[in-house]
Amino acid sequence: MIADVEVVVTQTLGSLDLDLVEFKRRGSSARPIFEVRLDRRDGEKVTVEDCAKASRAMEAALDVGLLAGKRYVLEVSSPGMDRPLKKLADWRRFSGRLASVKSEAVGGRAELTIVGVEGDAGAEVIVLQDAKGQHHVPFDRIDEARLAFHWTR
Secondary structure, three states: OHHHHHHHHHHHHHHOOEEEEEEEEEEOOOOEEEEEEEEEOOOOOOOHHHHHHHHHHHHHHHHHHHOOOOOOEEEEEOOOOOOEOOOHHHHHHOOOOEEEEEEHHHOEEEEEEEEEEEOOOOOOEEEEEEOOEEEEEEHHHOOEEEEOOOOOO
């Protein structure tokens, strides 16, 4: 069921010129909760109106045939300041920013600056920088990554 729901969510967002950044399911089978983080394709910031429009469209699509069940909760939001980095385009877009990266290639979890993406299709390497120098991490060896956000006063 979850894969089918994610496909419908992705297609619905695409029809609104929005992209799915992250999709999570939690809750019980009787009352699943679907968390949807979306982004605008034009690069502008996601607005409350974008989330509301997307939510209405996704609900309409999910309610056809009761794909998500009768009692589901849909939580729609922007990617936030700690947005996940899942696609190569994310790594390119946020070059120069600090990221929290989980990968054995950097010793577990570390905060590093994104330098860029190198390599050929299928063999891309994410270039990261910290005080020790540059790290060249194969894209497929990154377990999880998010933009890092620190409060400053």
